[in-house]
Structures are given as C-alpha cells and as structure tokens.
Amino acid sequence: MRAVHFGAGNIGRGFIGALLTKAGYQTTFVDVNDALIDEINEQGRYQIELAGENESIQVSNISGLNSAKQKEAVVDALAQADIITTAVGPNILSIIAPLLAEGLANRSTPVNVIACENMIGGSEQLKNHVLEQAKSEQKENILALAGFPNAAVDRIVPDQTHDDLLTVKVEPYFEWVVEKTAIKGDQPEVEGMTLVDDLTPYIERKLFTVNTGHAAAAYLGNYYGHETIKEAMEDSNVLSKMQGALQESGAVLIKKYGFTEAQHQQYIDTIIQRFQNPDLSDLVTRVGRAPIRKLGPKDRLVRPAVEYLEWVKETPEHLAEVIAAALLYKNQDDAEAAELQALVEKEGALGALQQVADLSENHPLLTAVDEQLKSFA
Numbered sequence: 001m002r003a004v005h006f007g008a009g010n011i012g013r014g015f016i017g018a019l020l021t022k023a024g025y026q027t028t029f030v031d032v033n034d035a036l037i038d039e040i041n042e043q044g045r046y047q048i049e050l051a052g053e054n055e056s057i058q059v060s061n062i063s064g065l066n067s068a069k070q071k072e073a074v075v076d077a078l079a080q081a082d083i084i085t086t087a088v089g090p091n092i093l094s095i096i097a098p099l100l101a102e103g104l105a106n107r108s109t110p111v112n113v114i115a116c117e118n119m120i121g122g123s124e125q126l127k128n129h130v131l132e133q134a135k136s137e138q139k140e141n142i143l144a145l146a147g148f149p150n151a152a153v154d155r156i157v158p159d160q161t162h163d164d165l166l167t168v169k170v171e172p173y174f175e176w177v178v179e180k181t182a183i184k185g186d187q188p189e190v191e192g193m194t195l196v197d198d199l200t201p202y203i204e205r206k207l208f209t210v211n212t213g214h215a216a217a218a219y220l221g222n223y224y225g226h227e228t229i230k231e232a233m234e235d236s237n238v239l240s241k242m243q244g245a246l247q248e249s250g251a252v253l254i255k256k257y258g259f260t261e262a263q264h265q266q267y268i269d270t271i272i273q274r275f276q277n278p279d280l281s282d283l284v285t286r287v288g289r290a291p292i293r294k295l296g297p298k299d300r301l302v303r304p305a306v307e308y309l310e311w312v313k314e315t316p317e318h319l320a321e322v323i324a325a326a327l328l329y330k331n332q333d334d335a336e337a338a339e340l341q342a343l344v345e346k347e348g349a350l351g352a353l354q355q356v357a358d359l360s361e362n363h364p365l366l367t368a369v370d371e372q373l374k375s376f377a
C-alpha cells in the first residue's frame, strides 16, 4: 500500500506519517524543503519522541519528493497512491492543487485525499482548489474517482530543536477524526483514525476549544511577556482569562451539539493539562502564527465569539479580549503579523478586524473588542 503525504513538517512527520507507516503504507513525503527531503531519502527512517514518556517510535518505509523540482515523480506517485494526505497549512492548499489535479486525473481507481489542517472543511476546500485549477478534460475523472473527506487532527507538535533534522518530539495525546460519508471506494484502515458520519461536532469542538485556548494562551501570553505556552499557563492571570474564553466557546458548543457541561469541562481540563506538559516547549510565536488566518470569520476566535452573541445573547468579553490581544500581536518574523500591523496602522484596529473577520460595520463584536482594547491601553 502506498501513501503520499504533502508536508514533511511537524504534524506530517510527528503524526500523520507515523500513523500511515504503522498501518503498513510505504509513505512518500512531498515537500518544498530540500534539506528535509534529502534527509528523508538518505536516512529512510526517523524517530518520534513522546514528551514526558520515556518512549520513542521508529518510523521507516519512507521516501521523499520535492514538489517544486520533481513534479513528474509526484504526479506518478499521486496516480498510484492508495491514500493521499496533507499537512501544509490552509494557505498552501491552493498551491498544491495543480499537482493534485494532474495526479488524480491520471488515475483509474478511487482514492481519498484528506487535508489534515486546522480549519473547517479543509478537504472540501482542497477539492474546490483542485477543480478550479484542473483542465476541463481532467475534471470528470477527478470527480468520479477522488473522495475528499474532511478531517479533524489533534496532536501538539511544537517546532523542533534537535541536532538531526528528522527527529520530532510530540505530545503523547492524539486524535484523527475523518468524515466517513465522503469516502470513495474502500475505507482506509489506519489504526488511530476514527471514521464518523458527521464530522461537524468533532471539528468544531476541537478548533473552538484546543485552538481557541491555544490562541488565547499565545496572544495573551505574548502580551504579558511570556515566550512559551507553558510559561503562559503558569501565569494565573493568563490562565483565568483563557478559561473564560473557553467557557464562552464551550457554552455555544454545548448548546449546538448537546455535550453535557460535565463532559465538556472534562474535555477543557484535559486540554489545559496538555498545554501544561512540562516536557513540551511550544513557543507563543508558533501557536500565534498567521494571526490574519486566525482572525478569519470561520476560525477559532471570531466564529465562537459571533456565535456566542447569537446563541447565548450575551457579550463574549473573554473572546473579545483575546481578539484584542491578537490585534496587538507584533512579530516581524511572521509575515501575517507584519501585514496585520500594517493594516491596523492604516485602518485602525477595529477597521482591520472588520476586514479580516468579514464583519458588518455595526457588528456588536466590534464594540466588545473596542472595550477590551481600551483596557489594554
């Protein structure tokens, strides 16, 4: 069995690649990072360390291709793959789409393409990019043979600091949930992948709890001078503000999906313990990366805040505070953070938020964020 996985980065090596290999796939990593691809081909294996546990996992049966330099080989690999996965970041999906279109157009058997990105409807969005960029004669085959099941992916994999390029340290916890109804052909059998009929409660619970909490820890942590998520969690002020944001996003999730309060609180408590893992050093700059994406209308801050106004009919003060902290986030090494600050300079913080979050001019969330911005001043 063959797998093609786009993105040999943290989650690609630290999670998806490992599960695919364990399930018996020969995994081809596709990336644009030459050094990573060369090392994968040279070593043919790598090691995963489990944070806080004296255990490591060997991943072998792997190879690598550079998608910028070995397009034909990537297209061939896609045409022959039994499963295709991605973990490249939401903004890269449109970039890998033409290669996918070509590879999928050359197939004669069904295959599933699973985008393992932190976003709602990631595989569906990838499918749209593929169809938009496919030649007209390619579309029929793609539509007939390629399934694009959406997925929720959860495992904290920080940026790596080992001497060798491939070793990756991850938290022991993981969850990979995939939408069963969108699968074409045989269901993939991957231990650790859970197939469900309706992905929505899973992806919303994950994105609006794990990632909402993480973003709160990153932006508030950064504002109060912390470098890592663990440090931010040791600051009782940041911790209690984050808990407030999670109570707000949780109130919406409970109303929408019928989780009990006790169940949801247990989910939140587990996540906070994961953030506090003493053996995991995760920088606020990684977790806060790409703040324009994170302030998007369907993402982890604005969507639960807007839904709190709609479902609970109260002001989401804590989520608004995190949004305000995100608007104040400065990091010249992060292209989106620099772009956001340039927009804030030009339009003001609320004007910038209105644009990136696609809010109407008089949206009550703008007033709530304005109040919080004043408290930061």
Ligand SMILES: NC(=O)c1ccc[n+]([C@@H]2O[C@H](COP(=O)([O-])OP(=O)(O)OC[C@H]3O[C@@H](n4cnc5c(N)ncnc54)[C@H](O)[C@@H]3O)[C@@H](O)[C@H]2O)c1
Binding pocket: 006, 007, 008, 009, 010, 011, 012, 030, 031, 032, 033, 067, 087, 088, 089, 090, 092, 095, 096, 116, 117, 118, 153, 154, 155, 156, 157, 158
């Ligand atoms: N790290 C985590 O804790 C975590 C957990 C769950 C989900 N995710 C999601 O996984 C995705 C990847 O995150 P990450 O943390 O692994 O990031 P990362 O930066 O470590 O990895 C991304 C990889 O994609 C590669 N890439 C960039 N452009 C490419 C292209 N055109 N073709 C092929 N490869 C390309 C990069 O070179 C890099 O190796 C994101 O959507 C993220 O939200 C991350």
Ligand SMILES: O=P(O)(O)OC[C@@H](O)[C@@H](O)[C@H](O)[C@H](O)CO
Binding pocket: 118, 153, 154, 155, 156, 157, 210, 211, 214, 215, 286, 287, 288, 289, 290
């Ligand atoms: O990957 P992002 O930029 O969407 O979000 C940063 C982190 O919150 C994220 O990578 C988490 O570590 C991950 O989602 C945990 O499952």
